[in-house]
Amino acid sequence: MTKAVFRVDANKEIGIGHFSRTRALADEIKNLDFTPVFVTKNDSKVIELLKDSEFEIVKFNGEAENQLETEIEAILSVCPTLVVFDIRSTSHELIAALKKYGIYVVSFDDLGEGRYLADIVVDANLSEEKNPKKLETNTRYLLGEDYAVISKECRAAKKIRRDEKFIQRIIVSCGGSDPSGVTPKVVAGLSNLSTDVEVELILGPDFAPSAKLNEALLNSARTFDIVESPKNLFERMRKAQLGIISGGITLFEAAFLGLPSIVVCQNIAQLKNLPKFEAIGGIINIGLSSNNPILNLTPIVRSLESEEKRKAMSRALERLIDGKGVDRICGAIMEVMGR
Known part of the structure; x- marks a missing residue:
């Protein structure tokens, strides 16, 4: 089966909504011959929330001086074909490092510079008129309430x-x-x-x-x-x-x-x-x-x-x-x- 990484965190400051959304998508994507793997910081609530689940978890040190390299290494260790981000803002360097290996990237509610390199950006809160597009790229935007993720x-x-x-x-x-x-x-x-x-x-x-x-x-x-x-x-x-x-x-x-x-x-x-x-x-x-x-x-x-x-x-x-x-x-x- 093809590996799909879900890169998400959860804690008291950011809540668990991002995790809930990726979990709902992971449950569905299993039916499309993907094996979901969650990649999260080693102090993330995601670890506890998934402790009784069937999903594999890969942890990395979110406090490391070289956090970007550590995060990329953790994702690449899974050898994924697809990576789904729900971290609100991705960097150009992060997404570029994955695209170099031909990995498909989907990102939720992403207002960072990495969004312009993603294959798909999903944002149920944005309309086409309010989408902050600074660059014309091949990114496909799925915007508006039609793309709200509702769990099974x-x-x-x-x-x-x-x-x-x-x-x-x-x-x-x-x-x-x-x-x-x-x-x-x-x-x-x-x-x-x-x-x-x-x-x-x-x-x-x-x-x-x-x-x-x-x-x-x-x-x-x-x-x-x-x-x-x-x-x-x-x-x-x-x-x-x-x-x-x-x-x-x-x-x-x-x-x-x-x-x-x-x-x-x-x-x-x-x-x-x-x-x-x-x-x-x-x-x-x-x-x-x-x-x-x-x-x-x-x-x-x-x-x-x-x-x-x-x-x-x-x-x-x-x-x-x-x-x-x-x-x-x-x-x-x-x-x-x-x-």
């Missing part, structure tokens, strides 16, 4: 029927690590929400114990259901009537599942994801968490009590994200490789 687990959850009549359950999911500490603000912001509504707090696999969260829970007038790293996250999202989420990968997953959502962004990059979702009326955009020391969420939740309003939001989101992004990306890879 998320797609499977779509078959669950949602009871849309009343808001019975709100799910709060702020990513795998919640680097900006959105969750405690959400707890405080829902403190006076009716206890007739269940609120589930999803704590991701890299969520660190938080004194702020404990304080917010103790000071709240209501209770919250705390769920740590659930394996059935997507089923829970499908059953909820409303989401309070961050603007990363979770936004696309929630949209595919037709979950009307209030979105609080962890960073500027997430904020840039929102205009199209907001324009179709599928979400309520709160903006950056750092700009909102207090989230007054209860009035917003009450404004969404109308079943018809939430149904309209749900249908708009489902039309935007059809869940076929992985198939389109795999098809483009096979075309570029002439397979």
